[in-house]
Amino acid sequence: MPPRVPAKTKLTIVRASHFERLPWLVHGFSTRLGGFSRVYRKGDLNLGFTKEDSRATVERNRAAFLRDVGASTACGNSRRQGASRHKSDNLWPLVTLRQIHSDIIHCVDAPPTEPLPGDGLLTATPGLLLAVQTADCLPVIVVDWKHRAIGVFHAGWRGTVQRIVEKGVGEMFRHFGSRPRDLLAAIGPGIQGCCYEVGEEVRAKFESQFDYAGELFREVKESDAVREKYPLLFLTARAPGHGELPPKLFLDLVEANCRQLLAAGVPRKNIEASQLCTNCNNNLLFSYRAEKGKTGRQMAVAGIRE
Numbered sequence: 215m216p217p218r219v220p221a222k223t224k225l226t227i228v229r230a231s232h233f234e235r236l237p238w239l240v241h242g243f244s245t246r247l248g249g250f251s252r253v254y255r256k257g258d259l260n261l262g263f264t265k266e267d268s269r270a271t272v273e274r275n276r277a278a279f280l281r282d283v284g285a286s287t288a289c290g291n292s293r294r295q296g297a298s299r300h301k302s303d304n305l306w307p308l309v310t311l312r313q314i315h316s317d318i319i320h321c322v323d324a325p326p327t328e329p330l331p332g333d334g335l336l337t338a339t340p341g342l343l344l345a346v347q348t349a350d351c352l353p354v355i356v357v358d359w360k361h362r363a364i365g366v367f368h369a370g371w372r373g374t375v376q377r378i379v380e381k382g383v384g385e386m387f388r389h390f391g392s393r394p395r396d397l398l399a400a401i402g403p404g405i406q407g408c409c410y411e412v413g414e415e416v417r418a419k420f421e422s423q424f425d426y427a428g429e430l431f432r433e434v435k436e437s438d439a440v441r442e443k444y445p446l447l448f449l450t451a452r453a454p455g456h457g458e459l460p461p462k463l464f465l466d467l468v469e470a471n472c473r474q475l476l477a478a479g480v481p482r483k484n485i486e487a488s489q490l491c492t493n494c495n496n497n498l499l500f501s502y503r504a505e506k507g508k509t510g511r512q513m514a515v516a517g518i519r520e
Contacts, residue, residue: 262511394479
């Protein structure tokens, strides 16, 4: 899923190649390029109502993104509460969540009056744009190409350890009769295993849930030039006589969610995962870690055309 990066000032959307074969599907993963925000960097497409950015600017960014992703219509329904609005456009209602790092999934057929608490949305209703927001966590879109149903999920490590994507496949079967072999999945840009350092408590939680947890983590021995040059300064009473720095621990969140999709029965050939790391590509993507918490938000969206 390579990024389509035109001139730096242009709004840029990452799309999954196997979704683009479905003419009835609207989808996209936003980047930080081509917006109107200035509080982080000039020209940012911040799509989250963060404390630093103005609501009016974010609404303007959202309207531009919805138009670019294809979620507008010349002759649509009257505006409904919760929709993103622009005076010259008839934009689809944008359904968002109050994300809480959970395994809670909602099936909707109309925009709620207030954002629902949870981390997953499902629909088979045309004309709605489902969205999750991210700044390092993984956005996951799942599409039933036979029943024309969709799901979008926000998968941080907490949601992943609670199996939100695996449960999402089950919920799509419950609501729409979706069979795993008919599902296509796309994991959008997020923090990758190269940069996602976590603590031992995270590994312990994964080990309590998954027998393959050991394959999701990578240990890296931390080097210290001062210790290596002056080892006598760090002598301890412990064998072999020198205190060592603990290894750094990295989690492959992308692989963890791929494993859940496979466990739910989605064929591997139907799963597409972006290799874009938010922490490594901070010029293209917002990253909570890279920007030490002061950052904007990307959106992953999916909707069904009439």
